Amino acid sequence: MSLAKKSTAKTLLVSKLQNIEDEEVVILLISPRTNEQLNLIIQQMFILNRILDRAVSIMSVKFCCVESSEVIHKKFAHKFPLLADQISEIQDAFNVLTDYLETPTDVSDYNSLSEMFERVLENVISANDLITGAIEIANEESDINVKASLQSFLATDFIKYIKQSIILRDKAILYGDNILQFDRDINTFFKLE
Numbered sequence: 386m387s388l389a390k391k392s393t394a395k396t397l398l399v400s401k402l403q404n405i406e407d408e409e410v411v412i413l414l415i416s417p418r419t420n421e422q423l424n425l426i427i428q429q430m431f432i433l434n435r436i437l438d439r440a441v442s443i444m445s446v447k448f449c450c451v452e453s454s455e456v457i458h459k460k461f462a463h464k465f466p467l468l469a470d471q472i473s474e475i476q477d478a479f480n481v482l483t484d485y486l487e488t489p490t491d492v493s494d495y496n497s498l499s500e501m502f503e504r505v506l507e508n509v510i511s512a513n514d515l516i517t518g519a520i521e522i523a524n525e526e527s528d529i530n531v532k533a534s535l536q537s538f539l540a541t542d543f544i545k546y547i548k549q550s551i552i553l554r555d556k557a558i559l560y561g562d563n564i565l566q567f568d569r570d571i572n573t574f575f576k577l578e
Contacts, residue, residue, distance in 0.1 A: 430469035437462035
């Protein structure tokens with residue numbers, strides 16, 4: 386449906402709704418398809434929080450990375466629910482409810498930091514794919530404000546988490562079995578605040 390036809394359809398819908406009395410009326414300012422994708426992004430952010438919380442536990446207990454576990458926990462794991470909030474705020478701005486979808490249990494175990502940070506990176510890339518998919522869907526659905534908000538979110542906010550995930554994975558590979566040195570050096574290559 387063209388933008389002009391959608392605009393006309395929305396105008397007709399609003400004018401018809403104005404004639405209805407004593408009924409609760411809901412006008413969707415984000416298409417259901419776009420909103421569904423936003424809910425999936427939020428779910429993925431909470432999945433990342435869970436994965437990172439489990440990783441922090443393993444770093445602290447199994448690998449004795451006290452400094453790294455503290456940095457990753459406060460400056461990385463705790464940020465993903467805040468990123469989810471940014472997506473939810475887009476929904477809220479258009480008076481659309483957020484559905485908080487189920488997140489799986491995480492009892493993962495890792496034999497190395499590189500294995501652990503590879504999983505983190507894979508899930509960050511999955512979140513990126515959901516965001517870019519939502520941008521495409523918002524464009525198809527003529528949800529232009531949502532598209533613009535997501536493009537801004539991706540370019541100014543989420544890109545930092547992609548970069549940091551790549552650095553963590555690459556540093557874990559470079560340090561290899563020298564886990565204690567990785568722990569000592571974490572603040573030299575962890576740049577998120």
